Amino acid sequence: NRGLQRGPSLRADVDGDALADEIYVALDPASGPPCAAFVVVVTASGPISEPVWEMGSQAGLPEPRLHGTVDINGDGVPEILVDEAVGASTQFVGALIATDGDLRRVEPGGNGDGATDGLFAYGGSVGHLEGVGCASEDRVVMSVATPGTSQQDVADGVYDVHRRFYELDGSTLKLDTTEEKHLPADRLDTELPEFATGPFGNC
Numbered sequence: 001n002r003g004l005q006r007g008p009s010l011r012a013d014v015d016g017d018a019l020a021d022e023i024y025v026a027l028d029p030a031s032g033p034p035c036a037a038f039v040v041v042v043t044a045s046g047p048i049s050e051p052v053w054e055m056g057s058q059a060g061l062p063e064p065r066l067h068g069t070v071d072i073n074g075d076g077v078p079e080i081l082v083d084e085a086v087g088a089s090t091q092f093v094g095a096l097i098a099t100d101g102d103l104r105r106v107e108p109g110g111n112g113d114g115a116t117d118g119l120f121a122y123g124g125s126v127g128h129l130e131g132v133g134c135a136s137e138d139r140v141v142m143s144v145a146t147p148g149t150s151q152q153d154v155a156d157g158v159y160d161v162h163r164r165f166y167e168l169d170g171s172t173l174k175l176d177t178t179e180e181k182h183l184p185a186d187r188l189d190t191e192l193p194e195f196a197t198g199p200f201g202n203c
Contacts, residue, residue: 004028006037012069015043015098016077023080025052027063032056037064039082039096041103050096050103052082059085059092067093070200072106073168074137079106081199089125093199094118097171104171122199129159133194134203140166140173143194148182157185161192 004026011020022042026049029036033056038049053064061083069078072095080103085092095106107118120142121130129145145159152158161181166173181192189195193202 001026006063007065010066010069010080012078012080014041014069014078014080015045015101016075017044019044021098023066023069025064025066025082027053039064039066039080039103041080041098043098045101048098048101048103050105052094052096052105053084055085061086067199070203072134072140072200072203073097074134074203084119089123090121090128090130091123091199092119092121095120095200099170106168106171106173108166108173108175120199129188129195131192131194132199133197134200135165138168139176140168141194142166143192145183145188145195159183159185159188161188163192163194 006025006027009022009024011022013019014021024040026040027037034051034054036056037053039052040047040049065083067081067083069080071078080096082094084094096103097106105118120132122132124130132142135141141163143161143163145161148158148160161183163179165176167176183191
């Protein structure tokens with residue numbers, strides 16, 4: 001039902017058939033979460049869709065919106081980013097991938113460590129910074145930076161950074177390795193690309 005479309009459409013070849021697909025958000029206010037909102041992709045083979053904004057307006061956004069498209073897994077075909085939630089200082093996007101004639105959410109593979117509810121955090125404030133980006137082909141990095149605890153760290157503006165690296169297998173993220181960093185604030189975005197731009201901005 002195109003009458004349920006919210007916001008403008010995007011056009012990108014997200015299914016890899018070399019033809020531009022139309023992408024839009026459909027919102028049915030009469031339905032509650034998790035059936036209120038979908039991302040719809042109109043492909044040459046027909047429409048495919050996937051629920052988004054499953055927490056509804058409790059997630060802090062009055063409705064979901066398309067963030068853009070970006071090639072996360074390095075195969076030359078972009079994935080779809082959707083703004084789905086916002087906190088006091090942190091924002092959250094979902095990532096959708098068209099695969100095997102379907103649209104699927106990119107999310108952790110049940111190992112208990114990864115994006116919250118299939119959402120990727122970015123942004124933050126002085127007391128808590130988060131970023132997500134591409135580490136290499138088929139690898140994603142998610143990072144959290146918090147102020148160091150020693151008096152010298154506080155004086156020097158040094159942050160403790162916990163980085164998690166995931167392999168992207170289809171639509172499933174599998175935890176690979178972790179890394180700890182100890183960096184001053186002015187080096188976060190120059191040494192760690194996930195903090196330099198918006199979500200997956202370095203892909």
